[in-house]
Amino acid sequence: MRSVSIFGATGSIGQTTLDVISQQADDIEIKVLTGNGNVALLAKQAQQFKPKTVVIADESKHAQLQQLLSGLDISVQAGRDAILQAARIDVDWVMSAVVGFAGFEISLIAAQHCKTLALANKESLVCGGPLLRKTCDEHATNLLPVDSEHSAILQCLNGENLNTVERVIITASGGPFRKYTLKEMRDVDASQAAAHPNWSMGQRISIDSASMFNKAMEVIEAKELFDLSNDQIEVLVHPQSIVHSIVGFNDGNMIAQLGPANMAGAIGYALNWPERAVLDQPRLSAKDLVSLDFSELDDKRFPAVSLARRAIDMGGLSGAVFNAAKEQALDLFLAQRIGFLDMATLVERALDHYMLSDWSREMSLANIQFADETTREFVQNCLTEDVA
Ligand code: NAD
Ligand code: MG
Structure with missing residues (x-):
């Protein structure tokens, strides 16, 4: 019997993971399922797969999830801390499929508590690849990519x-x-x-x-x-x-x-x-x-890859800066505050800003979180100043 936890179970990767697992259900036991806001789907998955623990990130949905799962022998929890706590449960295999920087700390903690970390959350490697690799090495955890190219x-x-x-x-x-x-x-x-x-x-x-x-x-x-x-x-x-x-x-x-x-x-x-x-x-x-x-690839029409190459050359925390600027710019695009092409402009400005900054370049969780937060603020401020 193998034990498995899935972080981001209600997403596209999470749902496909459960489909694949259901084909091998005989020897797999699900310990943890987590979701963010889709309480109905998370409850349905929990009813079907009977995990030991279910966590919903959105605390306002806690009572609803508890009600939907009442009578079942499942620990129902809510909030960011509960998700991080669930990542500390020892299992054989973890799917890290939360989207965005929110998935980084989950990957990092899970890497200390599982035998194999299946990593869909590519942001974990972009923001803190060397730290995640080191953590996996220290705990003899297999790190396997879940991205088709990798x-x-x-x-x-x-x-x-x-x-x-x-x-x-x-x-x-x-x-x-x-x-x-x-x-x-x-x-x-x-x-x-x-x-x-x-x-x-x-x-x-x-x-x-x-x-x-x-x-x-x-x-x-x-x-x-x-x-x-x-x-x-x-x-x-x-x-x-x-x-x-x-x-x-x-x-x-x-x-x-x-x-x-x-x-x-x-x-x-x-x-x-x-x-x-x-x-x-x-x-x-x-x-x-x-x-x-x-x-x-036409770099003129699609400058994102050359920006990533620049981030690689810069080293330090530039990956975390790159990702945070990209995530914040995407939020602004989704909110119709900037145009599609402005996203690359904002990422470029964030990298320029980082180059001139005097932040510690050392790769620790705290420094990566600082780079993430500060870069999001920087991108937001660019908007009020002039851009777009
Ligand atoms: P998605 O938006 O469909 O699902 C994201 C999941 O994360 C959902 O379960 C959601 O509830 C959860 N979530 C979102 N924000 C959260 C938060 N703050 N705290 C806790 N949970 C949160 O995304 P997806 O397409 O499944 O992608 C997931 C990850 O896999 C991403 O990092 C993506 O880059 C990567 N990936 C996806 C694909 C794909 O085909 N979908 C392919 C390769 C890599
Ligand atoms: Mg891919």
């Missing part, structure tokens, strides 16, 4: 020596605005940006895909996971989202991983690693592979 790299590396890797190529679908001019992108709204052509995901990562900030985060994620330098990581636009990543080795050989554009494959791989288990999900046919297109 799961692809891990699969390509199976049985390989990491020292023989020359480079990786991660693919990007190009999102809904792949063919848009800058002028056309200026006036797009959130619903256009969230309409991803291939993947069904949460709203925030969908918009990040349209702006290429998702790919930018993934470049940092690849660097942190596989100890690569900036110039060992390339990005290639591939509209079909069938080839997820390609790894190039020191003998000139390359290995690519292919699969359908859904997260079940990556989640199933992380759940069963280093083995594989039968998974009921769509198969690609040979016909699907007849026409695969690749093109270079």
Whole structure:
């Protein structure tokens, strides 16, 4: 029997994780499920999977959740502290799938209490990759990516020596605005940006895909996971989202991983690693592979990836600054306070600001939280001063 906790169970990744787990239900026991505000879905999941503990982040929904789960032998809790406490429960496998910086501390605590940390929350690696890696090393915790590109790299590396890797190529679908001019992108709204052509995901990562900030985060994620330098990581636009990543080795050989554009494959791989288990999900046919297109990323229309490369070169807490500026800018875009293209401008200004700051560069949780908070304020203040 394996014990499992899922943080962010009600989200896109969380729900797919439960789907995958339900196919292997015989040997999996769920200890913890958490959600933020969707109390009805969280209650439904708890009724079906019977975890020991359920936590809802939004405390105002506590009583409602308690009522929906009354009579069941489930500890029902609420609030941020209760979520962090739930991350301290020892289990075999944790899915970290809360969206945004809120997921970082959860990943960090869970890394100390589980055998395997399946990491969908890429923000954890962007904001504090070295700290998370160190924590996993100290506790002998396996850190497995749940991002299609990074799961692809891990699969390509199976049985390989990491020292023989020359480079990786991660693919990007190009999102809904792949063919848009800058002028056309200026006036797009959130619903256009969230309409991803291939993947069904949460709203925030969908918009990040349209702006290429998702790919930018993934470049940092690849660097942190596989100890690569900036110039060992390339990005290639591939509209079909069938080839997820390609790894190039020191003998000139390359290995690519292919699969359908859904997260079940990556989640199933992380759940069963280093083995594989039968998974009921769509198969690609040979016909699907007849026409695969690749093109270079246009940095002028999509500057996010070059901003991430700049953050990598800057080092220190620049990843946390990058992420906080991006999250705050996305909030402002969602609130219709800024345009789609202003998001990149604000991230660039936040990185400029960080370069001139005298903050401690040392990577600790407190310093990362400080960088996050201060950068959000900075971006908010940019708005009242002039930008956009
Ligand atoms: P989502 O918005 O669908 O779900 C987010 C989950 O986090 C929900 O359960 C929500 O209730 C919870 N949550 C949100 N804010 C919270 C808070 N402050 N405290 C506690 N819980 C909170 O997002 P998603 O698409 O499932 O993405 C989750 C993570 O996985 C993100 O980091 C994303 O970048 C990453 N990811 C997603 C995909 C995908 O296909 N959806 C692919 C790769 C990586
Ligand atoms: Mg991805």
